[in-house]
Amino acid sequence: MDPLAQIVALLQPCAPFSKRVSAGGRWSVRSSKTGEPYYCAVLEGSCRLTDDEGKAKTIVEGDFLLAPSGHSFELSSLTPPKGDEANRAPTILPDGEFRHGPAACKPDVQLLVGHCVFRSPDADLLASLLPRLIHVRNEERLATLVKLVSGEARAQRPARDVIVERLLEVLFIEAVRSSEGLAASPGLLRGLADDRLALALRRMHEDPTGPWSIAQLASAASLSRSAFFDRFRAAMGVAPMEYLLAWRMALAKKALREKKVSIAKVAEQVGYSSASTFTVAFTRYVGVPPARYARESTADNVRSAHEENPSAKIASV
Secondary structure: HHHHHHHHHHHHHEEEEEEEEOOOOOOOEEOOOOOOEEEEEEEEEEEEEEEOOOOEEEOOOOOOOEEOOOOOOOEEOOOOOHHHHHOOOOOOOOOOOOOOOOOOOOOEEEEEEEEEEEEOOHHHHHOOOOOEEEEEEEOHHHHHHHHHHHHHHHHOOOOOHHHHHHHHHHHHHHHHHHHHHOOOOOHHHHHHHHHHHHHHHHHHHHHOOOOOOOHHHHOOOOOEEEEEHHHHHHHHHHOOHHHHHHHEEEEEHHHHHOOOOOOOHHHHHHHOOOOEEEEEEEEHHHHHHHHHHHHHHHHHHHHHHHHOOHHHHHHOO
16 A cells, blocks of 8 residues: 555645746746645746745756645745845736736746646645645656647637646655655655655554554564664654544545445444544544544535635635
């Protein structure tokens, strides 16, 4: 069982909100920390990326950026602007493109940016297991996908928006599993990059019902209990049993939303000996009993279907 594939499947990612951006001269734009995941594909040229820790780097054609947890960053010209040049509102061109920088300057970078959406109610938990900012470069598959996105974004062909959305979903998955992302901040990718920890993670995902203990997981990783605990917490950002509980509860929520089995069966599927012990654990973790969660998740889904407003979101990218 591939833990990353399971996380991505539970996140239910899609990327319906995007826009084309170009810039020239001296310019900058800061993406505020909205909590919504977002992405940026460099279609042509280059610009400067500064993350929320103040670290700057140059990003170039073919690069792809993904911020699963919506952390802020700034994009700017290679020569940073000063004073009034910084963070000016863009000009919206007749074809819908957003232009940053002085109008008289020829664009030297073309971008496709937008929000992703994680449909899972556990999105905050699951996204927290991914790096804060994923930067992918020199990945042939990603470069090909970015070119396809670029071609579709510029065209006026039928079903363009649908094709772009599907391509961006694939871009998201490819970016998340990219080799560069594995060495990033604490989270699932970093844990999977550690051969020893990956063995324990796969065991938990293969058999979430197992009566796992630190000793058993450490044995699976061929480490002592203390070494395993410290190594796991440093790589993943949470303790082993915290991660296991979070994973079991994510699976339980999914099963309860689908309403295909009883609460007793859900309890069995996530490793609890009885419906009553599962109910106590679920209520403590989620804040409401399983039966109530199942009822309210159905009502929330109905409300969200009526309240979604894509046009309002894309304006804020």
